[in-house]
Amino acid sequence: MKVLIVSDSHGLVNELEELKKRHKKEVDLFLHCGDSELTANEVAIEGYKSVRGNCDYEEKYPNELVEEATTAKIFLTHGHLYGVKSSVNNLLYRAKEVGANIVCFGHSHYLGMELIDGILFINPGSLRLPRGRIEKTYVILTISPDKYKTEVYDYVHGKIANLTTEFSREE
Numbered sequence: 001m002k003v004l005i006v007s008d009s010h011g012l013v014n015e016l017e018e019l020k021k022r023h024k025k026e027v028d029l030f031l032h033c034g035d036s037e038l039t040a041n042e043v044a045i046e047g048y049k050s051v052r053g054n055c056d057y058e059e060k061y062p063n064e065l066v067e068e069a070t071t072a073k074i075f076l077t078h079g080h081l082y083g084v085k086s087s088v089n090n091l092l093y094r095a096k097e098v099g100a101n102i103v104c105f106g107h108s109h110y111l112g113m114e115l116i117d118g119i120l121f122i123n124p125g126s127l128r129l130p131r132g133r134i135e136k137t138y139v140i141l142t143i144s145p146d147k148y149k150t151e152v153y154d155y156v157h158g159k160i161a162n163l164t165t166e167f168s169r170e171e
Helices: 014-023 089-098
Strands: 004-005 031-032 049-050 063-068 072-076 102-104 109-115 119-126 137-143 147-154 164-167
Touching: 004 014, 004 119, 014 031, 031 063, 031 119, 072 089, 089 102, 089 119, 109 137, 109 164, 119 147
Parallel strands: 004 031, 031 049, 072 102, 102 119
Antiparallel strands: 004 137, 063 072, 109 119, 137 147, 147 164
16 A cells, blocks of 8 residues: 655645646555645645644644554644654654554654654655755655555655665564
C-alpha cells in the first residue's frame, strides 16, 4: 500500500490538486497533517484524510484520525496539541494508546522520519514554508509486511533519491 503524506500547505490550492493528479494511479491513501487553511468543502482538499492544525479554523476537521492501512494502523495529527516542536514523546504515548504503527504529523515544517519503539514517525515538512531545507516536500510511504519505505519528493523537482529510506518492521 502507498500513502502520500503532506502537511502545512497554508492556503495552497493548485499544489494539492496537482499532487492528486500526479500520484492518483500509484497512491492508495492521501493524508494531510493539518494547516491546510482550507474549508472542509474546498475541492483541493477532497480525497485527503485531513486533520485540524493550529492555523485551521474549520471545525469540521478532527484533531486526530486513526486510519487502517492494510497491515498497519496510522495515527494522523497536526502535532501542536502534543508539543512536537520540543519532543515526540507525547505522540509516542498517544500512538501506543491507539495501537498505531505509524504516526504522521506536521506543525514544525521540518522534514523527518524516525523509528521509535517500533513506531514510524513521519513529518513530511511543508509545501509552503519549509524549515531546515529549501525544498517544498511531501512523502510517499510504501507499507509492506516486512518494511516501510519513505520517499521524499520536492514539489518542483520530484523525488529526492538520496532521502529514500527503508525501515524494518518490528512486529
